Amino acid sequence: MTGSASGIGAAVRAHLEKAGHRVIGVDLRDADVTADLSTADGRAHAIAEITRLSEGTLDGFLPFAGVAAATGRPGDLLVSVNYFGAIAVLEGILPLLRNSESASVVLVSSNSTTTQPNWPVDLAEACLAGDEARAREIANSFGEWGAIQAYPATKAALAWYARTRSAELIKDGIRINAIAPGIIDTPMTQEGSTDPLTGAGMKGFLDQTPIGRAGRPEEIAELAGFLISDRASFFVGSVIFCDGGIDAAFRGKDW
Ligand code: NAI
Numbered sequence: 001m002t003g004s005a006s007g008i009g010a011a012v013r014a015h016l017e018k019a020g021h022r023v024i025g026v027d028l029r030d031a032d033v034t035a036d037l038s039t040a041d042g043r044a045h046a047i048a049e050i051t052r053l054s055e056g057t058l059d060g061f062l063p064f065a066g067v068a069a070a071t072g073r074p075g076d077l078l079v080s081v082n083y084f085g086a087i088a089v090l091e092g093i094l095p096l097l098r099n100s101e102s103a104s105v106v107l108v109s110s111n112s113t114t115t116q117p118n119w120p121v122d123l124a125e126a127c128l129a130g131d132e133a134r135a136r137e138i139a140n141s142f143g144e145w146g147a148i149q150a151y152p153a154t155k156a157a158l159a160w161y162a163r164t165r166s167a168e169l170i171k172d173g174i175r176i177n178a179i180a181p182g183i184i185d186t187p188m189t190q191e192g193s194t195d196p197l198t199g200a201g202m203k204g205f206l207d208q209t210p211i212g213r214a215g216r217p218e219e220i221a222e223l224a225g226f227l228i229s230d231r232a233s234f235f236v237g238s239v240i241f242c243d244g245g246i247d248a249a250f251r252g253k254d255w
Pocket of ligand 1: 004038
């Protein structure tokens with residue numbers, strides 16, 4: 001898995017290890033494999049190290065590394081970490097997943113895809129088409145709003161990837177699904193809550209969340225642990241919202 005050092009990823013790692021799995025964690029720090037997934041070199045290093053440490057077979061992959069929306073943060077960083085940092089590594093380790101008798105991949109999308117209006121569809125399309133340069137260019141065209149526009153677009157592209165590639169991957173015995181969390185209490189959202197642009201939006205979101213609170217990383221880890229297991233054997237290409245009810249409240253019958 002990636003993003004294992006913090007927040008949701010750290011909770012997923014703990015959950016999987018408690019269930020008896022061996023986890024190979026990739027992150028910028030405090031991980032089995034230290035790699036910067038925003039770069040081609042970092043991704044190649046991660047793929048090589050995962051290949052070496054797994055000894056040729058992987059039963060699962062959870063690319064959870066991500067960068068949040070924040071005022072002034074370059075949008076291209078989100079394109080390269082959130083989408084390409086996940087998908088390029090996934091595609092590099094497919095041979096290891098094919099060697100498993102039943103492999104599962106869990107991508108992490110977001111309910112910002114359905115609750116944040118007017119995100120750039122062309123950016124998500126460029127991601128899905130594998131055109132990193134074009135996706136980065138579109139993200140940067142929004143200036144200081146780049147990260148705020150790019151975040152839901154990169155997360156939508158991950159959900160689309162799970163849905164559109166699932167039929168092809170299941171032929172090799174690989175189930176791919178995505179989780180779309182709402183606001184989860186992690187270092188990422190703690191940073192976002194103090195941001196001049198995203199802070200107010202996050203507070204408004206929390207106020208409208210039917211359950212009346214942010215989620216806990218362990219609540220996402222439960223779902224990830226289920227989806228990665230054989231207990232979820234009929235889940236293929238699903239995008240599962242886990243958000244305290246806000247997607248349901250916003251969209252009702254319109255999904
Ligand atoms: P976090 O900030 O606590 O953890 C993110 C991890 O990704 C960190 O360990 C960080 O070092 C790693 N990372 C960042 N850039 C990297 C890079 N270039 N190379 C390698 N690793 C890198 O964030 P959190 O909240 O745990 O988020 C985890 C995932 O869940 C992210 O993909 C995020 O977008 C997604 N998500 C989070 C939500 C939330 O409310 N916290 C809601 C919906 C989705």
